[in-house]
Amino acid sequence: MSKTDIAIIGGGINGASTALELAKNGLKVTLLDKHSICKGASGVNAGTLTMHMTRAQLIPYAKKGWELWMSTNKWLSKDIDVEKRNGLCLAFTEDEEKLLNERSKIRKEYGADIEIISKKEALRIDPNINKNIKCAAFCAMDGYVSANQTGYAYSKALKEHKVKILNNFEVTEIEFSENNYTILSKTGEKLISKKLILATGVHLNKALELLNIKVNIKCLPQQLIVSERMPKVMDTVITVANGKLSLKQFKNGTVLIGGGWPGIGSAEENFTATKSENLIGNMRLACHAIPKLKRSRVARVWLGLEAETDDAMPIIGELPDFNNAYIIGSIHSGYTSGPYMGKLLAKKILGEDVDLSLFDIKRFL
Ligand SMILES: Cc1cc2nc3c(=O)[nH]c(=O)nc-3n(C[C@H](O)[C@H](O)[C@H](O)COP(=O)(O)OP(=O)(O)OC[C@H]3O[C@@H](n4cnc5c(N)ncnc54)[C@H](O)[C@@H]3O)c2cc1C
Secondary structure, three states: OEEEEEEEEEEHHHHHHHHHHHHHHHOOOEOOOOOOOOOOOOHHOOOOOOOOOOOHHHHHOOOOOOOOHHHHHHHOOOOOOOOEEEEEEEEOOHHHHHHHHHHHHHHHHHHHHHOEEEEHHHHHHHHOOOOOEEEEEEEEEEEEEOOHHHHHHHHHHHHOOOEEOOOOOOOOEEEEEOEEEEEEEEEOOEEEOOOEEEOOOOHHHHHHHHOOOOOOOOOEEEEEEOOOOOOOOOOEEEEOOOOOOEEEEEOOOOOOOOOOEEEEEEOOEEEEOOOOHHHHHHHHHHHHHHHHHHOOOOOEEEEEEEEEEOOOEEEEEEEEOOHHHHHHOOOHHHHHHHHHHHHHHHHHOOOOOOOOHOOOOOHHH
């Protein structure tokens, strides 16, 4: 049986970022995962760091997250590919033009540096986009990360800061007594901790149930498509006004197509399967936005499970009626803001005056 100051259950971007910040501030941290670091949503997501698809209220957090991603060599690792790109959000019809104006205006009010530009200006920024657009929204704060490298980069940084990582530790029971949490795994391992953080992604509801708390967490099965390598077909990160596309070309020539076209999946059953009509719809839209994509072939398709609360806003902060127990997750565009959200929760635990009232779990209890 081992002991720790703080046990974090779930080694995705949220748990790992919180762990790193706490360890940097001198706490003895143990990070537990039923698989290994960032192999859930945080390792299979599209890695898009765009303001065009972020919920308006979360823009201030996404901006801070974007800044952290752009400086990973200073606080995380050199072993992760991060690219800054211009972001264009395209409108093809008059209705979409109206939608783009409305959505960009709201995001701007929350601090996103987005401006509506003419078709001519959009084509100057990226000559590869469909020439039939009506207009576009431009944001220089955009880009992407190669999400499949997240686990390696975080594991290295966490080990450097003496975080104890327990992989293959599936938490099935949590007991609370005398100001300590006793955390038990499926295979009978035991860990005692003074503080507890739940960061189990799409399994947050299951982790909360271990403490007799009931909160509905929806599971969104998201599909992604990657093309074979091809010569340069685009310079920007592309999204569209109705929010159903995210598109960028990596340095190796492959193009990643996403945008929230759902597949089939269940967190409970740990199961995913593709929905072919949605793959086709997603690819059609991608080829419409960047016509040169019609020349490419699909190399691979995969899915990941994303967590969402009933109001699509995150849950971050203290768990009421427990001593020193916290939660973090269900964050829309959660990969973009994850490093910053983790830092915020760590600061709160370290006693700093951090306002997390927007994300209080009490709204669901
Ligand atoms: C396909 C897809 C594409 C996406 N694209 C983007 C994007 O382009 N940009 C963006 O900003 N966001 C994107 N997202 C959202 C983003 O990936 C998530 O918001 C974020 O990764 C969630 O991080 P997390 O740490 O909360 O969860 P996760 O990364 O899922 O981590 C949770 C961890 O908890 C572990 N765990 C669960 N239960 C237990 C247990 N009982 N015991 C121990 N460990 C347990 C799991 O093994 C897992 O490693 C996408 C999501 C998906 C699925």
